[in-house]
Amino acid sequence: MSNQNPESRPSSEISVAELSPETAKAELERLAAEIADHDRRYHQEDAPSISDAEYDALRRRNLEIETRYPDLVLSEGPSAQVGAAPASGFGKIAHRVPMLSLDNAFNDDDVRDFVGRVRRFLKFDPLMGALAVTAEPKIDGLSLSLRYEGGKLVYAATRGDGATGENVTANAKTIKDIPHTLQGTVPDVIEVRGEVYMAHQDFQALNARMEANGGKVFANPRNAAAGSLRQLKSEITASRPLKFFAYAWGEMSELPKDTQNGMVALLADWGFQINPLMKRCETVEDLLAVYHGIEESRAQLDYDIDGVVYKVDRLDLQERLGFVSRSPRWAIAHKFPAEQAWTVLNDIEIQVGRTGALTPVAKLEPITVGGVVVSNATLHNEDYIKGIGQDGEPIRGGKDLRPGDTVKIQRAGDVIPQIVDVDLDKRSADAEAYAFPVRCPICNSHAVREENEKTGRKDAIRRCTGGLICPAQATEKLKHFVSRNAFDIEGFGDKQVDAFYQDDLVKVPAEIFTLEARDKQSLTKLRNREGWGAVSAKNLFEAINARREIDLNRFIFALGIRHVGEGNAKLLARAYGSWETFAAAMEAAGEQTGEAWTDLNDIDGIGHIVAEALVEFFAESHNREQLAALLEEVTPKDAENIEASGSPVAGKTVVFTGSLERMTRDEAKAMAERFGAKVSGSVSKKTDLVVAGPGAGSKLKKAQDLNVDVISEDGWFDLVGAN
Known part of the structure; x- marks a missing residue:
């Protein structure tokens, strides 16, 4: 708690x-x-x-x-x-008998509780004999009710909200498993209920056709079945390979049988497909045996299931039990846990995200897990693949994974599949440990793992340092570059970035500022593109030209250097004053030693991680080339010269140390910056002033050794005139 x-x-x-x-x-x-x-x-x-x-x-x-x-x-x-209201595109049909949903059981004890509740409600005496319960796979499709009068199909309706469904009669008639006329002798009125679904092989073939024709593919067989049945044009439904399992009924003018099992068998006699895995059980142990047997064979089924449904077999007992709220007391759905299956790890592929993160992805021999064909799985990072952390100890969940391994895949709902086990007995004797790349597979820039200055541990993620030139990061970097707190180019939003990048008009930031000149020489003018006109093109070019001069802090922020947000960009601009000084200092600090490196780390608020990201960015020749091209087009303005303000500390580097009694450390920093000073976290020969409170230690001693001016907190207030 x-x-x-x-x-x-x-x-x-x-x-x-x-x-x-x-x-x-x-x-x-x-x-x-x-x-x-x-x-x-x-x-x-x-x-x-x-x-x-x-x-x-x-x-x-x-x-x-x-x-x-x-x-x-x-x-x-x-x-x-129950469910949701019918969609507006279909006529509505009121169900004579509501189509309710089922309560769920999630473990064996829940099933025992269900049977116990039924017995208690019925005051079922064991001397009366066994309490028979049927068990059948729970199909993951779309519920459908079919009404027959005189043996002829009258209409078909989806579940909808349980009381009213959508009229999909024309579409249902295209499904081969749904008979238009029932066989044999049948009651005058019959409502047959079941599930429309799509077999795995049919699902894969449909998606292949959709993709080949440039259409949108379906995420899983359930969505494919539901989307196909609910088409406004029945000819589209007819072209889709839908199937139907019957397992229940609604309104019946008479019940020819007195058990669930008997009625479902009769549905088959009338011409419906029923599930051959349905069993009649007389004990809880029998029910659970059916459940676990279906669970184990699940991967071999050609259709999606997400559990097993139990129903009291005797119909008179079902009637006595009745309903509670939205579900019957006489039935329950025993849901499956996370789905698992074994397959082969064919390869490990590296994907590069928008922040430069190198993410390993398992390329698997395709396997159906819970009705979804899985061919990829997450591998998190390189330590996870090795199964060993930086300290040499095994990491939780990590495996020594190698291409060719036999691995167990797990899906939990719709989350990204993951590898949970590897069968080392099946590993080839010549299988080699996977070597994680140290260069970006997209742009060949260095890929590094940053080190936490406090813990000394490296980041779990390796990142590309290509920044501006890495295609994997390019569009997101461009969107950042033109965003409100960076260059803030009006009319140049995400949509324009995506379109211009795709059409090779703008691949790097510098090309934003050459767009107008190139457009004048191009046969395909921007104003003639879809969604553009002469006025909108002119406005965009004017907005771009209005940003050819930009504040230094905005320019630094726009570069999208990792860990350099708006706040750090302002600190850097204030500390270095001009782009030329800043860029020279970053290159000088490239070896991460010497005076320039120390000065960078001494900027209050700029720690080791930020400093490392900065020098890594400037160390890449690709980044320097793009910066040079960009600087041909734009001019970063020097940070405001506050020294002319008359403040006695303007432009000076100040260090606060010891216990401050009249203000917090953050207040001291804010005050110093307000008066134009630069605040540093350590004392060096470039320090102009140290403000020392009680308990000042090594920083005070170093200031005295370097003959740096030292004043008290009261002296600071006197100096800046803030008393």
Whole structure:
């Protein structure tokens, strides 16, 4: 339990046990809005934004709060809702019998609790015989209800919000597994319910066709099935390889059988596909055996499942049990944990991110894990691949991974797959340890691991120092360059950067400022491009030209040097005054020794990590070439000359040491800068003044050795006239 006052934290961060009635009410309202949004994304848009596990966790938290505070249950909250309202593009059909969802079980004990609750509710005497329960795979597709009258298909409707669904009759009729006319003798009215899905092989073939035709590919088979069924043009649905499993029913004019198992078998007689893995069990142990058997064979199935559904077999007992809120008491879904499968690590590929981070990615022999074809997995960093940290000790989760290894892949919901194990017994005798690159695979610049000056440990991530010229970083660097706090070029936003880079108009910052001259000589004028005109092109060129002179701190910030934000850029501009002085100092500090290196580290607020990033940037010849080209087009203005302000400390380097009694260290620094002084963290021969408070030690001694002027805190206030 947190020591922080629960009321001071957002309701989402407070455990259910800590929630007061007021915070519980706020949390229920927040959960209701969030769950409704996810329902809409999943059921209406076929584009879920979180994993099933994350969604289930939201609903579990909502249920726990409702159980603790039953008086606060929202009348239209998640517990009362199923799915989402039908999309506006389809007609609506009211379900004669609501299409409800199921409660979830997440472990074996939850299943035992479910059976125990059923027995207690029914007061089921063991002498009455076994309590039979069916177990069947939980298909991950789109729920569909089919209404037949006189054996003929009348309409098909999606689940929708459970009470009203979308009329997709024309589309459903294109699915081969859905009979238009039922076989044999059937009741007058039948509503058959089941799941529309797409087989893995069909899913892969569909995505290949979509990609070849320049279309958008689907993320997984469930999205593909849902998106295909909910097309406004039935000919598109007809072109998609959809399948249908029947497993339940809604309104029935009569029930020919008295058990779940018997009714599902009858569905097959009428012409529907039913799941051959469905079993009838008489003990909890039998149920769990079916569950774990299906879990183990999951990777071999040609369709997506995300658990096993248990239903009380006798229909009269189902009727007695009835429903609670949005789900039946007589059924539950036993969800699978994180999905795993074994495959082969074919290669390790290095990807370069926008910040220059070199990220290793496992290239795998494609394997279906939880209905998703996995061919890549994250490898985090080079220590993870080695399995050994900087101290020589094994790191948590790290593996000695080598191309050719047999590895176990895990997916948890929709997160990036990861490698959780390696079978060393299957490793080839000549397998070589992977050598992580020390140069960027994109631009061949040095790739370095920064060192933390306090701990002495290197950063886990190796980064490209190519900066301005690395194509992998180029567009993001350009967006930073023209951003509001850098060059702030009006009309040159993210969209323009992407378009100009893709069309080879602007690849590096200097080309922004040559764009107009090149446009005049080009046969393809900017004003004639889509989305542009004579006025907008003229305005852009004027905005660019207005930034040919720029403040030094903005110029430094615009370069996108790692760790150099707005604050550090201002410190550097104030410390060096001009671009020429700054650039010369960075090159002089390149060996990370000597006076220039010491001066850089002595700037208060510029530590070892920032200093190292600066000299690494200037050490790259590519960066220097791009800077030279840029400086042909723009002029960084010198930092404001505050020495003319008449302040007695303007332009001087000041060091504060010891205990300050009239101000904090940050206040002292701010005051010194306000009066035009530069604040340093250490004493050197370039120090002009040391302000020493009680307890001053080595810095005071060094100042005395170098004959640097030393004054007290009161003397400082007298000097700057701030008493």
